[in-house]
Amino acid sequence: MVPEAPKVRTGKKVAVIGSGPAGLAAAAQLNLAGHTVTVFERADRPGGLLMYGIPNMKLDKQEVVLRRIKLMEKEGIKFICNANVGDNVEPQIFLKEYDATVICTGATQPRDLPIEGRNLKGVHFAMEFLTANTKAVLAGASSPINAAGKDVVVIGGGDTGTDCVGTSMRHGCKSLVQIEILPKPPMERAADNPWPEWPKVYKMDYGQEEAAAKFGADPRIYLTTVKKFVGDEAGNVKELVTVEIKWEKNDKGQFIPKEQPGTEKTRPAQLVLLAMGFLGPEQALLKEINVETDARSNIKAEHGAFTTSIPGVFAAGDCRRGQSLVVWAINEGRGAARECDRFLMGATDLP
Ligand SMILES: Cc1cc2nc3c(=O)[nH]c(=O)nc-3n(C[C@H](O)[C@H](O)[C@H](O)COP(=O)(O)OP(=O)(O)OC[C@H]3O[C@@H](n4cnc5c(N)ncnc54)[C@H](O)[C@@H]3O)c2cc1C
Structure with missing residues (x-):
């Protein structure tokens, strides 16, 4: 050129x-x-x-x-x-x-998750993590926001989330979970999604394939959201509480996520990445x-x-x-x- x-x-x-x-x-x-x-x-x-x-x-x-x-x-x-x-x-x-x-x-403008514990150290927007990582790659240095040895939770199952998964894998994270609020897509096209529309079917992107190769399974969990982040005495995130949801119609006919009582789970997390869209x-x-x-x-x-x-x-x-x-x-x-x-x-x- x-x-x-x-x-x-x-x-x-x-x-x-x-x-x-x-x-x-x-x-x-x-x-x-x-x-x-x-x-x-x-x-x-x-x-x-x-x-x-x-x-x-x-x-x-x-x-x-x-x-x-x-x-x-x-x-x-x-x-x-x-x-x-x-x-x-x-x-x-x-x-x-x-x-x-x-x-x-x-x-x-990133979508935030304004829940209890959002301000704890170790909870970042995806772009903070990805930007810091690229700057470090270009400087030949280690990223200041680092997943090495940590239990990582990525919130958001889209492409930005996948890039956080792939980057965390490269840092050498200890475990990885990717939380998605939507249901798992069908394995084959649904009747209302015919060719030549884009197929809305289950697929593994590169990040999930890499996580599955190391940890044994697709890291995504579906129909789940996060209720709160929990910190240690130093103000660092140490775990988060998830809850399963069901999509139900409200009186205006719109689908809204409804938390399912009794489905709360506490998961370890020293690095949380918010990748819920823009x-x-x-x-x-x-x-x-x-x-x-x-x-x-x-x-x-x-x-x-x-x-x-x-x-x-x-x-x-x-x-x-x-x-x-x-x-x-x-x-x-x-x-x-x-x-x-x-x-x-x-x-x-x-x-
Ligand atoms: C993590 C991630 C991964 C993605 N991966 C893919 C992919 O694999 N393939 C794909 O096709 N798309 C991908 N996308 C989407 C794609 O990157 C965007 O659609 C595309 O970059 C949009 O281009 P743009 O020029 O409109 O805006 P941007 O690329 O967002 O550029 C906007 C620029 O404007 C600058 N700016 C903003 N405000 C000001 C200001 N006031 N003064 C001066 N500068 C300002 C910003 O700093 C930024 O550099 C990805 C997006 C994300 C977030």
Whole structure:
């Protein structure tokens, strides 16, 4: 791969806020179109969840992510890290100093579990654990949040939970349990889930396969939630109490989890990782610039147009559609770049 800088510059300045796959895709395309692109990233390295979410064993940071960012820098894109827009960077500069802005800040607001003992040491959001781990991998050091020799409980049975399982296995955890509030999926497609829909069937991902190979069984337990965390005298989590649940309809016809009395179990846990999904984009910046949001608190912008309620400001990726996938973020970043180029030049050749 060699850098391909544009031959002609338009003289237009574009700011991209956030350097995940949406921001990187938008920046690459806008640079290709000849605009001068600056990417603002609040973390110490660019890449978003490509850098600090998806673990190194799934996506190599040096060989893939940083190599691509270096190529982009050589193509003329400027990355400013430790630049938290709305905190240490004044958001109004975009409206004053740039001809257009693309917001790609992701959907990074984690779902919390505000139960007794939540503040004990050793109870962390998944992203705190995964970020600390990747920083340590890149520094060739041991992670400050470490699963080595510990009984680990991961709360949440999704992909983020799986990455916590895989990372804990690599640290050398003593035991591992992954708690899922939903029922175990069927082994074969249900009647209301025909082809070509995505098959909602039981599967083991890499983390569960690794845990099963070491500990003898899939670490997931279903239809279960956590009632409280219990600490020792030093304020460290030492165990947690789980309870089985049943999904029942309430008087509005909505399914709600109902705890089953007498099913409480106390389990050892010196490291608890909360991986219960994300609630949408962080709101502080969106409120400060007064951009319109939708009913799910994402930035309001049509897919295809990507224009927000502020002229010249576009939105792409998880901050527009909610937590999703890298391919969608790239699709949206490229689409927002196309519409941004059209806004700046009156026409566009970008795909
Ligand atoms: C643990 C985990 C594993 C995943 N694994 C996969 C996978 O294997 N495959 C897959 O397809 N998808 C995966 N996903 C989902 C995928 O990573 C996201 O859908 C994708 O990264 C979204 O891209 P984005 O650019 O919209 O946002 P993000 O990647 O979230 O990037 C947003 C960036 O904006 C920055 N930012 C936020 N606010 C500000 C601000 N005010 N100022 C400056 N910068 C700011 C953030 O620091 C971040 O770097 C995973 C997600 C997680 C959490």
